[in-house]
Amino acid sequence: MTILVIAEHGNTSVNAATLKTIGAARKIGANIHVLIAGYQAHGIAEEAAKIAGVSKVLLADAPQLEAGLAENIEATVLPIAANYSHILAPATAFGKNAMPRIAAKLDVAQISDITAIIADDTFERPIYAGNAIATVRSADAVKVLTVRATSFDAVSAEGGSAAIERIEVAADRGLSRFISRAATKLERPELTNAGTIVSGGRGLGSGENYAKMLEPLADKLGAALGASRAAVDAGFVPNDYQVGQTGKIVAPQLYVAVGISGAIQHLAGMKDSKVIVAINKDPDAPIFGVADYGLVGDLHDIVPAFVDAI
Structure with missing residues (x-):
């Protein structure tokens, strides 16, 4: 059982939600690969290789991945998806954007916003605005999950020594294009x-x-x-x-x-x-x-x- 975590990094560094998603992945199995999809992102891949519990980092590096467009993320993930039993991403704007497309292209049911892992095929997620918790079991060959980061502990960003492997990047799908991004500068904690x-x-x-x-x-x-x-x-x-x-x-x-x-x-x-x-x-x-x-x-x-x- 090998698990793929799609890292959110904003082309700067691996964020805390990804560390918590890896924490969730460790409750499913021990063989965890992390995908860094970006542009000129080798430094981010080296950072990911140091994360505790990560056995391999896959680096997909190309200009069309810089903006994190869902169509290009999906096109890069699909050729390798059959190698994994589970594909995880944080339930952030990034994960909510890319993962439904990946699940649809794989013809599997996405399980969104999981808050607990009962077994490798059984998960808990909130419904009715959190007033009830659904226990969901999936029989899909590849389980596509988004993880509510607040429900899991982050793994350490240090202590690992994973190998970095470059993978082939799919051509730009041309279905969407990046226009602009307005970043909010925070003087207080996020x-x-x-x-x-x-x-x-x-x-x-x-x-x-x-x-x-x-x-x-x-x-x-x-x-x-x-x-x-x-x-x-x-x-x-x-x-x-x-x-x-x-x-x-x-x-x-x-x-x-x-x-x-x-x-x-x-x-x-x-x-x-x-x-x-x-x-x-x-x-x-x-x-x-x-x-x-x-x-x-x-x-x-x-x-x-x-x-x-x-």
């Missing part, structure tokens, strides 16, 4: 990797209040900033901040929810946090149903008092 997150909702009233109330608290806690969909839709913050079923799935050590009522869409993205602190003036707000600590009151009084006390 949401999906943060140990502490301070999140704000519609109860803050405005983008000005969001910054005034939450930024000092996040600075004191060394936290990432997040938001509910309602706050994003109201224009308080960019959609990069959104936590929830249609945003980012997070599971930090500490999640502070300020002025967030707790719509099911939001809870699906953060209820696996280790400790949840909720601040809301409505004692019946659904957020209190998942909170470990709840404060009922005016956030304009409570948050500044928090900041002063830290």
Whole structure:
């Protein structure tokens, strides 16, 4: 049983979600290959070769792979797919883009967003916005999986010594083309990797209040900033901040929810946090149903008092 993990790296370095996906792969089997598909990516392949538990790194290096277009990733994976029992990628925008196409071309059913591995053919995944867990068994010869990174521990980025093998790259499919990418420069931890997150909702009233109330608290806690969909839709913050079923799935050590009522869409993205602190003036707000600590009151009084006390 040999497992292929398609690495997400942004043509810079292997990201944390990939390390967690390899952690998931190790629960299936010990023979793990990692595919680095990119352009001028030999340095990234060398980085991947050092990851603990990786037995081989496959390097597909060509200009048409630089942007990570799903059509070109799929065309490169298909010729080698029969060599593997499982093909995994993180359930990020990258994985959600490429993996359904790979599964369709292989004529197998993709199992998305897995959160636990019961056996090499049996997996758990959330359904109904996380309110139920489905146990799914696959009889497909090649199992195509995306992995919810927050559910698995990352493997060490050091300690391995895998061989690097260059593989043939398929020609550019010409079905899509890369136009541009706008990268957000973060001064705080990235949401999906943060140990502490301070999140704000519609109860803050405005983008000005969001910054005034939450930024000092996040600075004191060394936290990432997040938001509910309602706050994003109201224009308080960019959609990069959104936590929830249609945003980012997070599971930090500490999640502070300020002025967030707790719509099911939001809870699906953060209820696996280790400790949840909720601040809301409505004692019946659904957020209190998942909170470990709840404060009922005016956030304009409570948050500044928090900041002063830290």
